[in-house]
Amino acid sequence: MEWLAWILTLSLFGIGMVGIVYPVLPGVVAIYAAFFVYGWLVSFEPFGLWFWLVQTFLLLVIFIADYGLSAASVKRYGGSRASVVGTTIGLILGPFVLPVAGLLIGPLLGAMLGELTQKKDLAHAWKVGLGSLVGLLTSTLMKGVLQTLMIVLFFLWIWF
Known part of the structure; x- marks a missing residue:
């Protein structure tokens, strides 16, 4: 049964990293x-209160910062609420419309369209679109670091 646990746990880690x-994957x-699986x-024995507190804290930080970094970046570049919504829609739809390239083009176009609906000029919309990319890249880096930390902590907790 332990081999099944490892296959499922590592698969969930892989899905999380992808x-x-x-963004359509649960990350x-x-x-x-995977911790529950x-x-x-196998056993919940290695996981004490501190494990769950640390992991839950990291989960919440990722949830809050993921949206917050994108929204803050769009706002920093002069974007409106419409561009934040456009960025989110573009982030979700982009990969379906244009696999791989849609990850970057979706949020860029979404933010630009959001600004254009607010009667902003194309130069301003472009600037906000670039801001959405800065937010996306910052958020992606942050998630990568913190999710890797979650996995490393898991292994440290069960091995030591």
């Missing part, structure tokens, strides 16, 4: 779920 750049939720199939 979810960093492919950090898959990593968090391991616990149910």
Whole structure:
């Protein structure tokens, strides 16, 4: 049964890491779920209160910062609420319309269209679109670092 636990746990870790750049995957939720899969199939014994507090804190930081960094970046570049909404829609739809390239083009166009609906000029919309990319890249880096930390902590907790 332990081999099944490891296959499922590592698969969820993999899904979580792919979810960093492919937003339709559950990302950090898959990593968090992996802890429960391991616990149910092997043992919850290595996981004490501090493990759950640290991992839950990291999960919440990722959730809050993921949206917050993108929105803050768009706002910093002069974007409106419409461009924040456009960025989010573009981030979700972009990969479906244009696999791979849609990850970058979707949020850029979404933010630009959001600004254009607010009667802003094309130069301003372009600037806000670039701001959405800065936010996306910052958020992606942050998620990568923190999700990797969650996985490393898991292994440290069960091995030491």
